[in-house]
Every structure is written in C-alpha cells, then in structure tokens.
Amino acid sequence: MEEKNNIMERIAEANRPVTTGVDEKDIKDWVTIYIMGKGYRVPADLTILTAIEYAGYRLLRSVGCRQGHCGACATVFRRAGEYKLQADLACQTRVEDGMYLVQIPFSPAEKAIYDISKEPYDASVFMKYYPEVARCVSCNTCTKSCPQDLEVMDYVQAAIRGDFELVADNSFDCIQCGLCAIRCPAEIVQYHVAQLGRRMYGRYGLSMPEHLKKRVEEIEQGKFKEAMDNITSKSREELEKMYAERQREPD
Amino acid sequence: MAEIKLIDGYPEYMRRLIEKVEKTRPKRVDYTPPPMSKQEQEEVLKLHPDYAPGGKRAIAVGPNKGDVGPNEVVDLLEAYPLIEPDEIDLSRVDYDTDILIIGGGLAGTSAALWANNQGIAADRILLVNKLRHGDANSIMAEGGTQAADREIDSVQRHYLDTIGGGHFANKPEVVRALVEDAPFIIKWLIEMGAIFDREANGELVEKWGGGTSIKRMHSCRDYTGLEELRVIRDEFRNRQIPCLEQFPAIELFTEGNRVTGAILWNLETGEYKIVRAKATILATGGFGRLHIRGFPTTNHYGATFDGPVIAYRAGAKLRDTDTVQYHPTGAAYPIQIVGYLLTEKLRSSGAQPVNVDGEAFVFPLEPRDVEAASFIRECYVRNKGITTPTGLRGIWLDTPLIDIKNGKGYIAKAFPAMNRLFKRHGIDMAKDPVLVFPTLHYQNGGVETDPWGRTNVEGLWVAGEVSGGVHGKNRLMGNSTLDCLVFGRRSGINAAEYVKTHTTAGNITLEHVKKYIDMLKQAGIKPERRAPILLPDYRGRAALARMIDIF
Numbered sequence A: 001m002e003e004k005n006n007i008m009e010r011i012a013e014a015n016r017p018v019t020t021g022v023d024e025k026d027i028k029d030w031v032t033i034y035i036m037g038k039g040y041r042v043p044a045d046l047t048i049l050t051a052i053e054y055a056g057y058r059l060l061r062s063v064g065c066r067q068g069h070c071g072a073c074a075t076v077f078r079r080a081g082e083y084k085l086q087a088d089l090a091c092q093t094r095v096e097d098g099m100y101l102v103q104i105p106f107s108p109a110e111k112a113i114y115d116i117s118k119e120p121y122d123a124s125v126f127m128k129y130y131p132e133v134a135r136c137v138s139c140n141t142c143t144k145s146c147p148q149d150l151e152v153m154d155y156v157q158a159a160i161r162g163d164f165e166l167v168a169d170n171s172f173d174c175i176q177c178g179l180c181a182i183r184c185p186a187e188i189v190q191y192h193v194a195q196l197g198r199r200m201y202g203r204y205g206l207s208m209p210e211h212l213k214k215r216v217e218e219i220e221q222g223k224f225k226e227a228m229d230n231i232t233s234k235s236r237e238e239l240e241k242m243y244a245e246r247q248r249e250p251d
Numbered sequence B: 001m002a003e004i005k006l007i008d009g010y011p012e013y014m015r016r017l018i019e020k021v022e023k024t025r026p027k028r029v030d031y032t033p034p035p036m037s038k039q040e041q042e043e044v045l046k047l048h049p050d051y052a053p054g055g056k057r058a059i060a061v062g063p064n065k066g067d068v069g070p071n072e073v074v075d076l077l078e079a080y081p082l083i084e085p086d087e088i089d090l091s092r093v094d095y096d097t098d099i100l101i102i103g104g105g106l107a108g109t110s111a112a113l114w115a116n117n118q119g120i121a122a123d124r125i126l127l128v129n130k131l132r133h134g135d136a137n138s139i140m141a142e143g144g145t146q147a148a149d150r151e152i153d154s155v156q157r158h159y160l161d162t163i164g165g166g167h168f169a170n171k172p173e174v175v176r177a178l179v180e181d182a183p184f185i186i187k188w189l190i191e192m193g194a195i196f197d198r199e200a201n202g203e204l205v206e207k208w209g210g211g212t213s214i215k216r217m218h219s220c221r222d223y224t225g226l227e228e229l230r231v232i233r234d235e236f237r238n239r240q241i242p243c244l245e246q247f248p249a250i251e252l253f254t255e256g257n258r259v260t261g262a263i264l265w266n267l268e269t270g271e272y273k274i275v276r277a278k279a280t281i282l283a284t285g286g287f288g289r290l291h292i293r294g295f296p297t298t299n300h301y302g303a304t305f306d307g308p309v310i311a312y313r314a315g316a317k318l319r320d321t322d323t324v325q326y327h328p329t330g331a332a333y334p335i336q337i338v339g340y341l342l343t344e345k346l347r348s349s350g351a352q353p354v355n356v357d358g359e360a361f362v363f364p365l366e367p368r369d370v371e372a373a374s375f376i377r378e379c380y381v382r383n384k385g386i387t388t389p390t391g392l393r394g395i396w397l398d399t400p401l402i403d404i405k406n407g408k409g410y411i412a413k414a415f416p417a418m419n420r421l422f423k424r425h426g427i428d429m430a431k432d433p434v435l436v437f438p439t440l441h442y443q444n445g446g447v448e449t450d451p452w453g454r455t456n457v458e459g460l461w462v463a464g465e466v467s468g469g470v471h472g473k474n475r476l477m478g479n480s481t482l483d484c485l486v487f488g489r490r491s492g493i494n495a496a497e498y499v500k501t502h503t504t505a506g507n508i509t510l511e512h513v514k515k516y517i518d519m520l521k522q523a524g525i526k527p528e529r530r531a532p533i534l535l536p537d538y539r540g541r542a543a544l545a546r547m548i549d550i551f
C-alpha cells in the first residue's frame, strides 16, 4: 500500500517543474531575454512561453494549446546582434540568451463570408473572395515566416492557378497563427485563402466514399435497429462475456 | 553556460541506451507481446493513479454528496464562488439571446451550427469563449475519430467496444446515440469540406485505436482535431453567429430549477456582463490543467473544470467523477515538451513500447488505463525505465519501427505534427526512439446527460468532454471528438426545439449560488478556495514572492 502511494509522490515530485512552475534552486543554466524591451533572467531550459510566465506574467492572451496546434502564441523576436526579425511560436521555441521578443496578441485580418455549397470549383472562387491574391509579388516572406515550415507562397500561387489539391496539401498543417499575413507586403491573408481552398477541395475534389454513404443509409433505414435494441438491453454479465469473446480483426 | 552536450537531441548516456533498443529492433519487427488476460490487467491497474491509494475523497455537499472524486476536483466543487451574489447588478441585461453556448471547441461550435440549421437565427445564438474561439482541446486532437462505416464493421460492434472500454459503466442509451450517429457525422464533415486521409482508391483510411476490435479510426494526418475544428469554425463564421472571446462564463443564472443564462467576465478588463438565455449549452471541455496527482497534461491552457463547477451549483448531477484518463504516451523528454501528447496512432502504426534493456514488455494497444499502468510498473516497480537529465522516468517508444513497417518517409507524411515537435528539439523520430510516460489527458466523467444532451436541470444542456455517461469510466481514443460532434449536434437541435416551445425567457437570479454558499458554510467548509479557477498559474515563484498587488 504505502509503496504505491509513494510511487505517486515520486511521480508528482519529478513533474513539479511542469505542473507548478519552476523553482529557482533547481536551475543551473540561465539566459537573459528581453520581453517588450525589459530584461529578465530566466532558466535556459524554458520555451519563450514558459519563460514569460517564469518572469511573472500571467498570460491572458497569446496562449492556447501550449502544444503547437492553435496558433495563439505567435511571437516576433530578434536575436542579440542580428538585424533580422524572426517569427515563431512561443510555446515551441526555446529561449536563447539575448533574445528580444514580443508576442502578437491578435491579427486583425478580414475573413470573407461564403457558402461553399454554392461556389464553382475553379480559380474564380479565390478571385471572388480574396482578389488580393493576384497582387502576390512572390517575395517569399510568408514562407520564411511560417513556423510550420509550410510552402506558403507556393500555395498562394496554386490558389491563383486554381490548383485546389496543391493548396490543400501545402497548407494542410496550417495552424492559422497569422505570422505570414502580418508580414505580407501585398496584404494577403494566406491562411484564410487556404481555408477556403481546403474546404473546396474536401467537398468537390474528393469523392464521398461509397461505403460511408451506404452505411448512413442503412442506419436511416433501420438495418441495425434490432441488433441495437438487443445489445442495449443486455445485462452487464452478458456484455462482459460478449466483450471477452470479441474477435479481433487481423492486423 | 555549461549545458549538457547533445548528440541528435540526446545526451551521451541516453545515446548509449538507445543502442540497446537498436540491437533488439530487428527481432521486434515481427514480434508483439500478446494482450494481457483480464487477471493480468486487473493486477497492473492497481498501479494506475485512479486506483493507487490516496488522492481522492468524498464530495461534502451538493447533488453528488458522498460520491468520490480526485482531491483536485473535489476542491473545486467545495470552493466558494468568485462573485458575491448580492453585489451583482442584475437590472441591466447586456445580451438577451435564445441560445447561449459556453465554450467553442468541437462541441460548442457544432451545437451553434445545428441550432442554426434547426431554424434559430444566427443573431439569436451567442457563443462565448474563455480564450479565443478554438483555443481548446479540440484543436489538439491528433489521432482520429471513430465511426463504424466499413462493410465488415457494425454499429453494435462499436457499441460493444465502447462499453467494454468504459468498464461497462457507460449509459447505454447515450452510447447508442454516439455509435448510431457516427457515420452521419463523418459524412457531414466531408460535405463541409473536411479532408480525411484517403487510400489510393479514394476510400477512407481506417486505423486501429486502443481497445477496439476493428480498424475504424478516421484521421486527418495527425491534425484531426485541427482540421475538424477549423472547418466547422469557418462555417460558423460564414453564418455570422455572434461570438465573444476572452470572455469566460463564471456563474449560471437560475429561476427555480431552470437555468436562465450566465455571467461573463472580461478576462482583460475585469468587467462583468449579464447574458439572459432561454437555453444554455455548456461545452467547456475538460480538466487537464488541474494536474491531478501531480501529473503533467496534454490539455490546453483553459482546461480547468469550470463547466461542472458552475453547473453543480445550479443543481446538475455529475457522474463518473472518480476516474481520470491518463494517456500512456506523453512526452517525457526533453523537458520543454513534457506531458505533450504523442498520439496513440503512433502505436497503431507500429511503434512499440520498449524498456531500458530494449525489451518489448507490453501489448502496444491495451486500453489506455492498462497501458499507462504498465508503463508506471516498468519504471517504478521493475525499475526498467530510462531516467532523464531532469530526473523524470520514462520508457522508449520505438518509433523507427513505423517507417520499417509502413515504408520509408511514412512518419514524415502521416505524423507531421509529431515529427515537427521532435525536430525542433533535434530529435529525428524516424531514426531514434522517443521517451514517453503517462500524462493527464481526459475527463472521463462530468455532467450527466441524456441522448439529447439534456441535464437534470431545465434549460441546461451539456456536450463534449464536460459531460459524463457516454464513456463510462474510460474513454476510447477517437470517441471523444465523435462525442463532441454527435452531442454538440443533438444538444443544438434539442435546445432549438425547446426554445421554439418556451418562448419567454426566465428571470435571472443567483438564488442557487446563495443556497450553495449556505450549504458550504453548514458543512463547515472555510472560504479558502474560490472557483471556477479559469486558468492555471505558472508564474515563477521568485517573481510571485516579490509581487505587490496595487492595481
């Protein structure tokens, strides 16, 4: 008994740095970062996000999933001694000594309003809702800013050509962080363009699988009704037995 | 700075341990340990944080008085409200709406769409979010969504897998709705333009999920939740349904046994707003950020159990609060990503858990609780784990097997999110194994619901992770994104029907909150804690120790 309890305590203890915040005395390596111009000494192991918290900020914006999926934590920074601005996700980037940074709280981008069930499946849809794509000067700034390393310029060019498949494929991992759009000289909102492209491709470029259509019809027609009435009325013992005797599909 | 030298992401001592994994790999390509018997499963489960002694207590007040839950959960149920009910000015209603939806993950967003489909005008719906719309657990779902749509599969088979996975504690009629609606939901998503992985012939790719007897997992690379959510959120925006961000709900309003709206709180300015609604749908997601038993979590920043806290005060019944889902494969190294989810699909695609000696010690796709407990045993009882430079223990997940089994380049194509995550830290998961340990992942129980998302309180619906009943004591992978979409839809439709027949809004009062405070006092609970907590606090202790609260 006691030993098992002890295991839980040992696990909790080992995880303390990520569950209750970092304790100064455990830290060996430090760096100095500049958050909106103010210098803070922070543990070298932290991400930009956790370093900002360590410095004493309670984040109410520019944070969401903390795992690189939501795009809330877009950050612009400059390394010490460099003139170039870098862009990345605060939750995915480790701090470096001398980093100057600011988080982008919000991208004031305009999203078009459309109904994909009523649009033609060709390049005109992009021209109709996001005519500014035609202004792309192929500077590649968007691609260089993308924290997901996507070929952003390529998908914008693909949209101009009406190549929905390429738009969908190249933009698939887009987390809509807005970093491409805030740096685009042509004021294109790449990630909204991509969203429209992906939805068009998903609806018109791919077929509706036959087996799926058939199954939905079968359910509507009551094909499984009897089997479901039967199984939902089973006792726990009967279900346990059925469960234990399940045949596993071969790999 | 004397940092440890890393070779392709790992310190030298870990590199040497990886050699042991490489040595046994050829033998393991064709060897998988057999699934455990029921007895073996029961034995190892004693090490699971849910069953290991301590960590829980009975709830002292409210509809579930006497039921047991984790201390961190009970702490919040027994906490005092954030507001003084008498100090709130109820005379000015800021938003008067038909349907208020609290929380815009997959559940809340789909509820809004279906209420709108059902004839409720867009401007009679209001969706409120604690953070931005979509900063949610939903956007992080990696592995997939279940639906029994293959010829050789059936809805009753999906039912049996779900009930068995839930340790037979699930609510049958709710599971029935889940499995019967599943194929329709996938079809609906495709019509909305969601891009699911396809075979060369255009059919849906269907993968294994832990605890299922057949392949029925539908995925969108390892960005399933991202794809599903951004598609329905785009549709939501096209419908121009009103939406507030950085505006959490901090309490519900009631009139007798009916919920009549909610108080919102501007996260940035601190001002409150009053919403009066004929129907309220609670879709606030889970509780990973409570760090139950000190575990790290996969959950987003706002996963703090707010929904059940405020619903409970309004009289809503909870269920299955005693179990918590720990995902077996959270990242354990490097420290920057501890707790992050490494999707189960890695294992269903061939990655194998391996101990410090390079041995495959467990069937890779046991139900999650069993798999997680077996990792804890390997690390802390058999002492065959791998210790990281910061003192965590983990076991290897031998990911290079995935490319060996599925062809070179498969990882990069099928798991771009995972691949990217490790690449950022110098680790190539196609070449080297990664280190894993269980992480707090999912709230199995929650506010009890019927097949239409209704609770025992009139005017209050729940959908998604906040609800309890559909997953019993343990949720299967791929069933929760499904749950959100099925019961988001059902609650949206049902609430819309309700609104059509209940055309007058109720009065807004905080009587239930006053009563709850009295109950807490009578139970002798001191006003030390307040809830909902809204966000966790990770500020550095050194900074906090010297903080002066002036503004």
Ligand SMILES: Cc1cc2nc3c(=O)[nH]c(=O)nc-3n(C[C@H](O)[C@H](O)[C@H](O)COP(=O)(O)OP(=O)(O)OC[C@H]3O[C@@H](n4cnc5c(N)ncnc54)[C@H](O)[C@@H]3O)c2cc1C
Binding pocket: B102, B103, B104, B105, B106, B107, B108, B128, B129, B130, B131, B132, B133, B134, B135, B136, B137, B138, B139, B140, B141, B142, B143, B144, B145, B146, B224, B225, B247, B248, B249, B250, B283, B284, B285, B286, B298, B299, B300, B302, B303, B304, B306, B307, B341, B441, B442, B463, B464, B465, B466, B477, B478, B479, B480, B481, B482, B484, B532
């Ligand atoms: C990393 C990860 C991977 C996963 N992978 C899978 C998978 O492969 N397959 C699967 O089926 N499931 C998976 N899940 C589980 C699944 O994603 C979630 O259970 C599900 O998406 C929850 O959706 P939801 O809409 O109920 O809640 P969420 O998506 O969490 O949305 C709830 C929203 O409500 C907001 N909110 C909370 N409190 C308040 C408040 N007081 N006021 C206003 N708003 C509030 C939150 O901020 C959030 O935006 C995964 C979960 C995680 C974390």
Ligand code: SF4
Binding pocket: A135, A136, A137, A138, A139, A140, A141, A142, A143, A152, A153, A156, A183, A184, A185, A186, A187, A188, A190
């Ligand atoms: S930044 Fe703008 S203009 Fe430059 S390539 Fe990208 S889309 Fe075109």
Ligand code: SF4
Binding pocket: A071, A145, A146, A147, A148, A149, A150, A152, A173, A174, A175, A176, A177, A178, A179, A180, A181, A190, A191
């Ligand atoms: S394409 Fe743009 S919005 Fe999408 S992830 Fe890259 S930078 Fe962010």
Ligand code: FES
Binding pocket: A062, A063, A064, A065, A066, A067, A068, A069, A070, A071, A072, A073, A074, A089, A090, A091, A092
């Ligand atoms: S917080 Fe979501 S991407 Fe960083």
